[in-house]
Amino acid sequence: MNCSDCKELIGALMDNELEQTQAAAVREHLAFCAECAVVCEDLTSILDACKTGSDEIVPPNSKALWLRINNMIESEVKPAPSLPEPPAPRSWGISILRFSAAVLVIAVISSTVTYFALRNYIQPPTDDFTSRSAATQTTFEKVLSKIGLVETPQQARERRLKEREAAIEYWNARVMTRRSQWDRVTREAFDRNLQVIEESVKDYTTILNQDPEDELSGEMLDAVMNDKMNLLRDFADL
């Protein structure tokens, strides 16, 4: 029998609830184990006190006991002010998983920023999405287009054309108000040049209707619409 078994059985021994063999084994252990013997003696004395004492247990000097308890409670509620301890080195407590996730996020963000910065740097402004086709889109751009984060080349072209048409409409209205004040030479020159530009617009529009992916015609249509707007704007001043 070991100490743990013995301590469990001491209580039952005191109450005479053990079998003979178990009680003999416990007593044998208590005979040579001082620690278990002390436990047994303590328990015996407690049981004796319970048997011999009155029903109400009154602690000796109960007033002093209450004061001690009260002091202990107050000391826990209002801890004594202590000097500030020097700051310990901060522990970030970042796990490897968190660290890896942070590195991954930073890498993705910096790669995205670098990609767009380089793309804008390498490609001249005129060679933007407007003048590009789906064939020249990178996989990344296609993915962004699919999820709606970036316009497709056709959408970009249509948007630019609408913007140009709005500007052309504005300048055309101004030209119409000024036109009556022009001399014959100016009127004829304006009409000739506008007609040349209109022919180009018509040609590229026809080509794009047949082949919307023709990036060169898309680019040229954008250019001639710009020329048209500039012609109208320049002559609106006259």
Add this chain to the structure above:
Amino acid sequence: MPLRREYVFSRQTAVKTTMLLSVVFFFALFSGEASAQKRFSKNYPAGQNVRLRLMNRTGTVTVIGWNKAQINISAELEAPAANIVPQNLSGLIDINLLRDNQDREIGSVNFTIRVPYNAMVDIETRIGNLSVTNISSALVRAHISSEGAITLTNIEATNVAAENTIGDIFFDGEIKEGGTYRFSSSKGSINLRIPFNASFRMMATAPSTRNISLGPFVNPDTNYLGDGRRVLGKVNGGSATITVTNQRGTIAFLGR
């Protein structure tokens, strides 16, 4: 008979006199019209980094570089004569006929302007020819809103731009290292005469005619794209950038 001869003689004299008077009257009439054409002339001292900016409405503009630290502006004004009020703004000579003649009908103005070789030149007109000669500076820009020919000869500029709608464009000059050269027309021919050893990247586009002649600059690094509508490529390493667009005309590179 003598009397008859005298009569004939006086008759002939009268006819001659009448004819002479008619001629005199004819010239007098034309000289009257000639007197309606005014002239303008003004000189400005030019320091370093001088810049000429001209905005004309109708007429020919000729800019010539010369070996003087002076800008000479002369103009012939057709009736009704335009107001010309050049402004000298700390190194910038600014002539703007649109600004100076708002809501006024004006006749053509033909300018001849002499500037130092190293002057930056930025000229623009609504209708008319533009010509720039002997300029070696950072900028030569010639813009015609509608029709007119642009002729740039003996140019050594790092930034050159020539744009019109209808009319030929001719450039004869150097291609500077790292320079930018842009030529654009809707209808006409664009001819560029540049040194054989010029180093540049090019993008030449002639979508309608597909007539792009590279002349002596054909090499394995130049490629025809889009069924011959565009040529992209490098010549002698590709230091400068040349962009040529002719919507309905031809493009030709010539060696000098």
